[in-house]
Each structure stands twice: as C-alpha cells, then as structure tokens.
Amino acid sequence: MPPGLRIVIAEDAAIMRDGLTQTLTRRGHDVVAAVADAGSLREAVDAHRPDVAIIDVRMPPTHTDEGLRAAQSIHRDHPGIGVLVFSQYIETQSAAELFAGAPGGVGYLLKDRVADVSDFVEAITRVAAGGTVLDPEVVRQLLSASRRADALTTLTPRERDVLALVAQGRSNTAIAAAFTISPRVVEKHVASIFGKLGLPPSQNDNRRVLAAIKYLEP
Amino acid sequence: MREQPAPPGRAYSGPMLTALPRPREHPRLLDGALAVLLFSLSFGQWPSSPPGSVAAAVGICGLLAGTVLARRRYPVAALAAALAIAAVQIVFGMAPGGGGPPARALEPTVADAVIPVLLYTVAAHRPRRISVAALVACLLGSAAAIARWAPAQPPASSNLLFIAAAGLAGTALTAWVLGDSMAYRYRREYYASLEERAARAEAERDAQVRIAAAAQRARELQDRRARAIDESAARLRRIERDLHDGAQVRLAALAMTLGEIKEDLDPAPGRAVDGERTRRLVSAAHQNAKETLAELRDLARGIHPPVLDRGLGPALSSLAETSAVPAELRLACAEPPSPAIADMAYFCAAELLANVAKHSGAAHATISVSDQDERLLMTVTDDGAGGARLAPGGGLAGLLERVQTVDGQLDVSSPPGGPTVVTIELPRHA
Numbered sequence: 001m002p003p004g005l006r007i008v009i010a011e012d013a014a015i016m017r018d019g020l021t022q023t024l025t026r027r028g029h030d031v032v033a034a035v036a037d038a039g040s041l042r043e044a045v046d047a048h049r050p051d052v053a054i055i056d057v058r059m060p061p062t063h064t065d066e067g068l069r070a071a072q073s074i075h076r077d078h079p080g081i082g083v084l085v086f087s088q089y090i091e092t093q094s095a096a097e098l099f100a101g102a103p104g105g106v107g108y109l110l111k112d113r114v115a116d117v118s119d120f121v122e123a124i125t126r127v128a129a130g131g132t133v134l135d136p137e138v139v140r141q142l143l144s145a146s147r148r149a150d151a152l153t154t155l156t157p158r159e160r161d162v163l164a165l166v167a168q169g170r171s172n173t174a175i176a177a178a179f180t181i182s183p184r185v186v187e188k189h190v191a192s193i194f195g196k197l198g199l200p201p202s203q204n205d206n207r208r209v210l211a212a213i214k215y216l217e218p
Numbered sequence: 219m220r221e222q223p224a225p226p227g228r229a230y231s232g233p234m235l236t237a238l239p240r241p242r243e244h245p246r247l248l249d250g251a252l253a254v255l256l257f258s259l260s261f262g263q264w265p266s267s268p269p270g271s272v273a274a275a276v277g278i279c280g281l282l283a284g285t286v287l288a289r290r291r292y293p294v295a296a297l298a299a300a301l302a303i304a305a306v307q308i309v310f311g312m313a314p315g316g317g318g319p320p321a322r323a324l325e326p327t328v329a330d331a332v333i334p335v336l337l338y339t340v341a342a343h344r345p346r347r348i349s350v351a352a353l354v355a356c357l358l359g360s361a362a363a364i365a366r367w368a369p370a371q372p373p374a375s376s377n378l379l380f381i382a383a384a385g386l387a388g389t390a391l392t393a394w395v396l397g398d399s400m401a402y403r404y405r406r407e408y409y410a411s412l413e414e415r416a417a418r419a420e421a422e423r424d425a426q427v428r429i430a431a432a433a434q435r436a437r438e439l440q441d442r443r444a445r446a447i448d449e450s451a452a453r454l455r456r457i458e459r460d461l462h463d464g465a466q467v468r469l470a471a472l473a474m475t476l477g478e479i480k481e482d483l484d485p486a487p488g489r490a491v492d493g494e495r496t497r498r499l500v501s502a503a504h505q506n507a508k509e510t511l512a513e514l515r516d517l518a519r520g521i522h523p524p525v526l527d528r529g530l531g532p533a534l535s536s537l538a539e540t541s542a543v544p545a546e547l548r549l550a551c552a553e554p555p556s557p558a559i560a561d562m563a564y565f566c567a568a569e570l571l572a573n574v575a576k577h578s579g580a581a582h583a584t585i586s587v588s589d590q591d592e593r594l595l596m597t598v599t600d601d602g603a604g605g606a607r608l609a610p611g612g613g614l615a616g617l618l619e620r621v622q623t624v625d626g627q628l629d630v631s632s633p634p635g636g637p638t639v640v641t642i643e644l645p646r647h648a
Binding site for chain 1: 459462463466467468470471473474475476477478481506
C-alpha cells in the first residue's frame, strides 16, 4: 500500500463527511481536517498544507458555488495541493472554469462516484499526484454538446471512446486496461485522434486533457 | 335665452320637412320676413305727399319693423325703442282733430303690431319682473293711445271705444301670456336639461370611481400574482434544497456504504471477509435507508399532505385529532373548495394550530369552516393568553401574504387575555 495521503474534507452534510472520513481512514489515508464550510476549509488548508482537498461545491452560507471558488483560490495560492471538487450536480461551465489554467492536480466529480469506493479513492490519489480527473458525465455532455460535432464524426467509434477516457484524465495505461488493448495501440489511437482534430500532440496527460476539454468546450 | 340647436333625434326628419326651411332653425329668416311683412302692410297708411312726410313715414315704419330684427338679442331694448316710437306717435300723430302733414307721418300704422310681438319676446325670454314691467308699459301706452284718440270720436261711439281699448289691452295681455307660458316651457326644458346634465355628470363620476377601483384591483391582483409566482419559485427552491441536503446526500452516503460492503465481500486474494465490519456497514446502510425513507415521506407530505386527497373536511379532522392543543372541528360547508384552496386552508389551519401550541398557552382550540356567499370562511379560535399580532415579518403576516396570493384575507383579533380569533376568508376557487 502506498503511503497515506494527507487529506482535508469540506462537506456540509455530516453523514457524507463522516462516511468519507471513515472510508479514507480505513484505506490508510490521514484526514487531517473535515470541515463544513468554505471559510473553515481555507483555514484548514493553510494550516495543514494537505496533499489534496475534497470539496463540496454547495456549502454554507450561500449554498451556491463557494466550494468551486474555494478550490480555485486554493489552487492559485497552493499549486502543489490537489483539489477534487465534487457535487450532486455537475455543469460543464463549472468544469471549464475549474480546469482553465490548471496544469494539474484538479478533479471534478459527481458525488454519485463515491458509490464505487475504490475508483473514487483512486481518483483522489490521482489528483493528489498532480493528475487530472473529469467526471465521465461531464465528458459525455461535452461530447454530445460540442460545437465541433462535424470534426468528431471523423473519429472511429473506438477513437471516440478513447477520446472520452483521455478527457476524463486517464493515462494510456489505464485506457489500455479499460479496453484490454496494449498501451501501444492506445498511443496510436491517441495520435490519430489528435491528428484528426488538429490538436498538438502531447505526452503529458494533463496537457492533453486540457487540450481535449478546450477543444470540446461549447 | 339663446336658441339651442334642436337635439338630434327629437326633430322629425321626414322628406317633406328636410326639403323646407324650418322656422325654428332659421330665426333670422323668420324675423326678416316678419319685418318685411309689417313694413309692407303699413305701406297703404303712409301720406302720399309731401316727399318729406313720406320719407318720415317710411323711416318710422322702417324703424318699427326693424326692431323685430333685434328682438332675439336685445328684446327689452327693442321693445323700449318700439314703445318710444309709439309714444312719439301718440303725442304727435294723434292730436285731436288731426294735424298737419308732419303729424300725418306720425300716425300709428300696422307696423305698431311689432309691439305685441316684442312683448311676447320679452315675456318668453326675460325674467318675469321685467316682462311684467313691459306689460304694464304696454297697457299704459294703450290707455294713453285710447285717451288721446277718444276725444276725436263722435260721442255715440263709446262701443267702438270700448272695443278699441279691449283690443289693445287684450292683444298686449295675450302676447304677454303667450310669451310667459313659453318662458315657463323654456325654464322647464332648461331645468330638465340641467337635471340631465347633472345625472350624466354623476354617472360619469360613478364610472370614474368604478374605473379607479378596477384599476386599483388590477394592481392588487398583479402584485398578488407576482407574489404567488415568487412564492412558488421559493417553494421549489426549498424543496430542491431539502432534496439536495437530505435524501440525495443520504442516498450518496448509502451508495458509498454499499460500495464498501461490495468491495469487502470480494476481498483481494489471500484476505478474508471481515464479517464483523461488514455487519456494521450493513447495519449503518439499513439505518440510513430507513432515515432516507422517513425524510422523503416528510418532504412529500410537506409538498402535498396525502390526507388532503380525501377532502378538506377529513384532512382538517385529522389535523384536529393530532393537534398538540386539544382542538375541535366545526365543519359547515356544503360545497367543497377547489384543491388549491383546500391546500391553502389546510396549510393555514396547520400553521395556526402550531402557533396555538407554541405561543398561546391555550387549553382548547376550535377550527370552524363555513360558507359565506361564494367564499370559504375559516376561523381558528383559542382560549389562550391573546396578544397575537399581524407584525411585519411575523408568522401571521407570512400567512396573510400567502392567502393573498389566492385573493384571500386574514384578520386577527387577539386582545390581551384572549381569546384569539384568526379569521381567514378564501375564494372557493383559486
């Protein structure tokens, strides 16, 4: 087991906060603070300098998007701290705002994803390690609402599936595992996709996520 | 009095009448014709010479006939002028035994018939005191004329004298009576028109008041509609918030616990299932599922109490039965209100009973519902301490705003020491 992450949780629903704390603790992580609003989150992050902060979008006092704002400000002030924003609703707009200008260490997930505990914990680990995680639902919306629908039709179905996983922030290895194909084949697919869409090729997972999102953004 | 144009619709407009000029509508024409007639009838009475006398006779007859033209505008002046000319005639033209040629020119003529016409005009269009004075002047003039004329008559002709006197006085009196009765008719028409105008003005004022009231009502309804829309939007937001913070987050937590259990039951090779931990997680998930159910039930009941499906009566009855303060229901409404109104009445009753339990210290409460014309009247009474107020921002004010969204009313009577009576009046249909 890799060494545990130091985690701050900001979630106003006690049941979710406690559940996450227990789950993460049991998996060997250290939840250094679990708070219920954006102000306390900022204090906890400044005090503990965790590896990653898990942040609910809607929190007191306004119950609108203070979580999103807090995540952006944390990322600006502490680029080394990963922020995973999760919410009961996801909006492409919020995702785009969150990912704009973020070189990595950012995640945006639907709260439902906690049901697949291991995947969720893995996503936290990836964000903490500087990776990028975008909810499959956001990617689906991006793909279906993209104004580049014409260019997207030039992709083969497999290439579309690969693009979706690329946009979710998966590495070539993870994509290969998902489709039970070799990483070499994934590399070929990715090169083909980027070539067809006219995107600059990149070996860096984060950069290619950003490129994909920017490309798909409506 | 000025000639008023004939009101439309009163004049007969048959083909014959439209073809001919109508005297009433052409007063100048009529007066002109009269003047010409009087002047020309007097023609035979003028002296034939000398030219000076003829000219004088023509002038005097012309002046007399001409007064007719002024009668509508200046009736009194016209009569005065005619009487003055007549006075000159009496003095100079009726000298006993006749006179010289100048006196011949001043003898009375047919043109003097203008006097009764003018007297008629004065009587018809001027106040009675003036017309009576004019009548007296005319009678005196007649008397003077007779007195001046009588000595020239043979003594045996007293009969003729009497006829002449009676003729002059009778003509004057007849003209005056005719004119006066016309004045009476004019006055009556005038008053009638005044009354009609007043009635019209009053009707107009009434209409304006009604329009203002309608505009006010429209503004009120607009406000209430806006408030109803805001309220329903706020209500939807509340429901969304409740779902978001309640059931949704509970279900997410439940899904996470179940995810944990699923992974626990499928351990990595070489590791055993931790039965104790799994049992604990299942128990937590079970508890969580039950709490989610209860929360959803409460939320759904808040959106629409299912008991209302059985009607307002049974719903209020169940409300009274479960009230913290013993409550009695008196139901006397024949026709059930529409669902939205039943919802509103139920909601108000529930709020008011909760208020009674929280604030009044009452031992007993009564809900009564009855019909009042086309509206539903609900009163919630308690025997508590009283002192409830419709304070801005307070619970009762909130209720008032709520009932106003369906055009309802809420009144509070709550003297210190009680009892408190809250009266709510709602339309039968929203």
